[in-house]
Amino acid sequence: MSFLTVQNLYKSFGGNRAVDDVSFALAKGELLALIGPNGAGKSTCFNMLYGILAPDKGSVCLDGRELIGMKPRDIWRLGVGRTFQITAVYASMSVVENVQMALISHHRKTFSAFTRAARLYRDDAMALLNLIGMKDQADRAANILAYGDLKRLELAVAMAHDPALLLMDEPTAGMAPGERRALMKLTADIVAERGVSVLFTEHDMDVVFENAHRVLVLNRGQLLAEGSVDDVRANPAVQEVYLGGGTTFGGDGDHA
Amino acid sequence: MLEISNIHTFYGGAHILHGVSLRVEAGEVVSLLGRNGAGKTTTIKSAIGLVRPRDGRITFDGTETTSWASHRICHLGLGYVPEERRIFSDLTVMENLEVGRRPARDDIPAWTTDTLFELFPNLAERRYNLGGHLSGGEQQMLTIARTLMGNPKLILLDEPSEGIAPVIIEKMAEVIAEFKAAGLTVLLSEQNLHFAKLVSDKAYIIESGEMRYEGTIAELEANSEVREKYLAV
Amino acid sequence: MAFYFAQLLTGMANASALFLVASGLSIIFGVTRVVNFSHGSLYMLGAYIAYSSMTVLPGIIGFWASILVAGLAVGLIGMIIEVCVLKPIYKAPELFQLVATFGVILVIQDMALLIWGPEDLFGQRAPGFEGVVEIFGERVPSYDLVLIVLAVVVLIGLWYLFTKTRVGILVRAATQDREMVSALGVNQSVLFSGVFFLGAFLAGIGGAAQLPKGSANLLMDFGILAPIFVVVVTGGMGSIWGAFVAAMLISVLQVYGIRFLPNSTLVLMFIVMAVVLVIRPWGLFGKPEAAGDHGSQGPPPKPFRQLDPSGRIIVAVIIAALTLVPLSGVNFLSVLFADIIIFCLFAASLHYILGVGGLVSFGHAAFYGGGAYVAALFVQYAGTPMELALMLAPLGAGFAALIIGWFCVRLTGVYFAMLTLACAQVLWSIVFQWDEVTGGDDGMLSIWPSAWASEPGVYYYLVLVLGVGGVLVLRAMAHTPFGYALRGTRDSALRTEAIGMNVKLIQWMAFVFAGAMAGLAGGLFVFAKGSVFPTEMEIATSFDALIMVFLGGVQSLTGPIAGASVFTLLQDWLSRFEYWRLLLGLLIIFIAILLPGGLAGAVDQVKALLGRAPKDEAAP
Secondary structure, eight states: OEEEEEEEEEEEETTEEEEEEEEEEEETTOEEEEEOSTTSSHHHHHHHHTTSSOOSEEEEEETTEEOTTOOHHHHHHTTEEEEOSSOOOOTTSBHHHHHHHHHHHHTTOTTOOSSOGGGTTHHHHHHHHHHTTOGGGTTSBGGGSOHHHHHHHHHHHHHTTOOSEEEEESTTTTOOHHHHHHHHHHHHHHHHHHOOEEEEEOSOHHHHHHHOSEEEEEETTEEEEEEOHHHHHHOHHHIIIIITTSOSSOBTTBOO | OEEEEEEEEEETTEEEEEEEEEEEOTTOEEEEEOOTTSSHHHHHHHHHTSSOOSEEEEEETTEEOTTOOHHHHHHHTEEEEOTTOOOOTTSBHHHHHHHHOOOOOSSSOOOOHHHHHHHOHHHHHTTTSBGGGSOHHHHHHHHHHHHHTTOOSEEEEESTTTTSOHHHHHHHHHHHHHHHHTTOEEEEEESOHHHHHHHOSEEEEEETTEEEEEEEHHHHHHOHHHIIIIIOO | OHHHHHHHHHHHHHHHHHHHHHHHHHHHHHHHOOOOTTHHHHHHHHHHHHHHHHHTSTTTSOHHHHHHHHHHHHHHHHHHHIIIIIGGGTTSOHHHHHHHHHHHHHHHHHHHHHHHOSSOBOOOOOTTOSSEEEETTEEEEHHHHHHHHHHHHHHHHHHHHHHHSHHHHHHHHHHHOHHHHHHTTOOHHHHHHHHHHHHHHHHHHHHHHTGGGSOBOTTHHHHHHHHHHHHHHHHOTTOHHHHHHHHHHHHHHHHHHHHHSTTOHHHHHHHHHHHHHHHOTTOSSOOOOOTTOSSOOOSOOOOBOOOOHHHHHHHHHHHHHHHHGGGGOOHHHHHHHHHHHHHHHHHHHHHIIIIITOOOOSOTHHHHHHHHHHHHHHHHHHOOOHHHHHHHHHHHHHHHHHHHHHHHTTSOHHHHHHHHHHHHHHHHHHHHHOHHHHOGGGOBOOOOOOGGGOSHHHHHHHHHHHHHHHHHHHHHHHHSHHHHHHHHHHHOHHHHHHTTOOHHHHHHHHHHHHHHHHHHHHHHHHHHHSOBOGGGGSHHHHHHHHHHHHHHOTTOSSHHHHHHHHHHHHHHHHTTSTTHHHHHHHHHHHHHHHOTTHHHHHHHHHHHHTTOOOOTTOBO
16 A cells, blocks of 8 residues: 555646656555665655645645645645755754754644743653763753764754654765765664654765665656666666666675 | 874864874875764865964975965865755867866876866766756766866865766765776765775764874774774764 | 826826936846945935036036036945945845944934035026926926936936946846856956946936935935835835836836825835735846845854853843832933833844844834834824723834734845835824824824823833833743744745744744834833924834944844833934934944954954853853
8 A cells, every 4th residue: 555646747848848647655664765866856856745845736745645735844744854965953052952943843732832942842842862872962062963973963853743654865875884874774674663764865876776775766757767776776777877787885784 | 294283273263174184195095984074174274274274384395385376276176076066057178178177287298178078988978068958977077077177186076976876976975996006096985885895995084073083994994993983883 | 088098198207217216226226136225315415416507507508518527426435335334244234234334324414414504405497397298288397307318318228238248247247146156257346346336326316316306305205215215115126127127117106196195105115015916926027035145244143042141140130220210319310211221122122133134224213103003193193091001002102013924034134124225214204194083294293191101200110110021021932932933934934834833924923022012112102201293203203223232232132122122212312412423333333343243242242352251052
C-alpha cells in the first residue's frame, strides 16, 4: 500500500520543462532515493512536494490527502518533516531550544504570551536529543556545533512532531565520508524503529547504494529509471547520463 | 611554487588553522584531504588572500604574499575556483569570462574564449545564456573557465567534486589531467578520495586545523591506518 | 489634451533630479551593500556648490560648467566619505554602515550651515533657457525640457556603461559577489571608491541641475530622502531602468494629483508604491533578495538567558535609585529622567523588532509620534482624560502598525527598511499638512496631565511605572514562545516555515506589538511636554531610536536601555553647543568605527580583559 503517491507532475520555467510527467509512489517505512544529474529536476520535485513551488499539473497524495495547493506549514502539520541541503537551524538558540521550537509549534503554542519558552517541552526535546545522541550538547549554542552535529540536530528537529514522512534534501552534502555513513545509519535506524517513510536526494552514491531501499533516477525532468539499487546500477542509460564509469565512488561495501 | 609555512588563521574569534604548512611544486597536482570543518577551505582562502593569516608565511612563485589583497595575488598567477562555484548569475557566460580576463603572461600560452570553448564545448553553445540559467555541471565548468581567463600558473580548486553528478566528476578529472599536461600546477581540496586518487600526485590530510599526513597518493592508498583514522574510509 | 501634455512634461522634469539621485543610491547599494543615507546630503551639497560656483566665480565658469563642477566636487566628497567612514567598517554588520552614514548627514548639515548660512540661496537661471516654450498652445518652461533631456542622457549613459564596457561588467559582477571579483584580480577598493564617486556624482548633478527651479537650502537632504527611497523600492533596488520608470511614474502622477487632490503629494506617492509592491513585492524591475544578500550580518547572537542573581540585583538597585530621583527636589532632574525612561521604552520597542526580530525599521518614529498625536487629538477634540488617552495612544499606534505592517512585512532586509521609512514619512506628511486638525508645523499645545499628576515629581512616577513596566513587558515577551518564534524568523525563515509557523504573521504581530509600545512611549512623552510637534514623527526621530539601539548594542536585551540613557544625556549636553549636530555626527561615526559591539559589547570586552568573560554561551 503506497503511502505517498505522486502522479503526473509537471513544471516548466519559461518554456524549459524542469519536471516533465513524473510519477512515483512511496510505501510506509521505505527509504527512497531520488538521484540524477544537476538540473534534472530533483529540487523542483522536492519543492513541489513540500508546497514551496506550485506544479503546472499533477497530484501529490499523502495518505489519501491532496498536498498540491497547501502551504509548507500546513503540509508539515499533516506529518511531513524536512531537512535542508544547507542546514537551517536557529543559530541564536541552544541545541535543545531548536528542538523545543518545533514542539512549541506542534502543540500550537506559538502565540502564547504567558509562558517562558525555555521551559516548554524541554523533556520531550531532551528525549529526541537522546535519540540522536546529542543529549550532552543540549545547552550549547547551535552556532558553535560541528557540521555533522548540525545535520543531526536538523534530523531531531524534523522528527519532533513524529512525522510519517521525512523529506531530506541532500542530507549528507558537505560531510566527510565517515560522518555521512553515521548520519544515514541513524536515519535508517529511525526509519526502521518508527516506520517513517523517507524520500531523499543525494549525490554521494556510496550513501545511496548503502542505504536506499529503492532508487529513482531523474534526467531532464523525466523519470529515467526506477528500481532496486542493483537494477539502477546496472542500468546502461543511468550509467551514461549519471553514474559514468563508476570510478568516483566505491563498490558494494567497499569504501576504500 | 606555492609554499605555506606555519600559518595561523582566525575567523572572528575562532582559531581555525593551527600552524598549517604545505608545499606545491611546479607541475604537480596536490590534494588537500580532510573532513568538513577541518580547515581545507580556510587554507585555500588564506592562500588567495580572502582571509588573512595572523601568523606564518605564504610564498608564491618566489614572492611573499602573506596578507596581500586577493587581486594582487591573482595578478601574480594564482587562480581560485571556489567551492560554491559563485557564478555571476545575472551575467552571460561571455560576461562571466570577461570578469576573469587578465593579460597574457610571457611564459605560458594565454587562454582565450576560443580555447576554453574547445575544452568545454557545452559552454560554447550557451555563451549568451545567463550564468544562472546553466545547469550545475555547466556552472562548474564555467567557474573553472572563468579562472583560466586570468592565465594562472597555479589553480586552487576548492572541493571541485562536491554536489555534482558522478559523470561530471569524471569530466573534471579529465580536465585536471589536461591542466597537468599543459604544465599547470593544481592544489585541490577534496573529501572524495576516489576522485583525489584519480587526479593527484601528492596528498595532505588536514584535521582540526593541523596537518596530519603528507605523502604521495600511492603511499596513502597503501596506508589504511591513516585513511581509517582521518578520512574514516 | 494639450494641458495634460504640458503637465506630463512638468512631471517628467520633476522626475529628473529624483532619477539622478535615486540611481546613484541604487548603484552604490548594488556594489557596496550600503544604503547611503547621506545621499540626500550629497544632493544638497550639489545644489550649494553649484550656487557658489555660479555666484562666487561668475564669468570664470558658466552655468553649465558649474553643474559639472558641482557633480565632480560632490563625487569627490562621496569618495572621501567612502574612504574615511565606510572603508573601515565594511566588514561590520550592516546597521553600522547605516548609522555611520547617518552621522555623515549630521556632519554635512552643520558644515553646510557653517559655510552657506541658514538662508535659502537662489541660483541663477540657465542661460538660454530662462523663458517658456509653447507646446500645443501650453506654456512650458524651456528649462523643464533641459531636465528631461538630462535624465534621458544619463539613463542612456548608464545603460551603455553597464552593458557595453568592461568596467560596467565588473560593477555588475561585484554587485553579485564582490569577494569573488577580487579573487579574479579586480581591485575591490578602487572599484568601491569608483562606484561611490559615480553615485555621488549623480546626486551632485541632480542637486545642481534643479537649482534654477528652486533653491539651495538646508531641508533638501531629508526632503529628498523619502522620495528617493520610494523611487528605489518601487522601481526595484539596483535597477537603473526601475529608478527611471518609477521616478517618472511617481512625479507625473504627483503633478496630476496636485491638481485634483492638493495636499495629497506624499500620500499619493505612497499609494503608488503600495500598489506596485502588492503586485510585485520586489519593485517593477527588481529581483527577490537572495539570502544573505544584504551585507554582513555579524556573528549570530548568543542564546537568551534569564538574568543571573547579580543581574537581578543590579536591575533592582537601578529601579530603586530611579524612585529616588524626585526626592532630590530638583524638577529639572525629574524631567530629564522622565525623558530618559520614555526614550528607553521607545528604543526597547524598536529593539524588539530589530534585535529580536531582525527587521530593521527606519520608520519607528511613526508609532512613537503616532501615539503622541493620538493622545493629543483625543485630549483636544474629545476632552479625553489623561488616563484614557494613555491607553488609547498604544492602541492607536498599534492600529497604525497593523496597517503599515501589513505592507512592510511582505518585504525583508533593505526593502523592508526603506518601506518603513517611506510609510513613516506619509504619516508625518499627513500630520504636517493637515493644518486644521493637527496644527501642522505649529503642533498641538496644552496637552497636560490630569490634575493629580500635574506635579513633575508625580508625573515622573507615572512615567516610571508605565515606562519601566513597558520595558519589562518587552523583555518578558522576548522570552515567551512568541519571542522565540520571532527570533526564529530572523535566524531562519525557512526553518520556521518548515516547522509549521507562519513567518509573516509572526513578524506582523511583532511589528504591531512594537508599534503599540512605541505609542505608549509617545503618549507618555506628550503629557510630559504638554505639546507635540511633527518633529516627533520625522526621519531624524526614527534615526535617534536606531542610534540608541545601535549605541547600546543590538544583540543584547539590555543594550537599548543603556543606549537610550547615554544618548539622551549626550544629546542634552551637546545641544548646548551651536554646532551640536557636527559633534554628534562625528561621535556617531567614531563609535561606529571603534565600538563594534555597542556599549554592551564594550562592557563584555572590558569584562574579558579583566578575566571575567561572560560564559561562552550566555548573553545578558
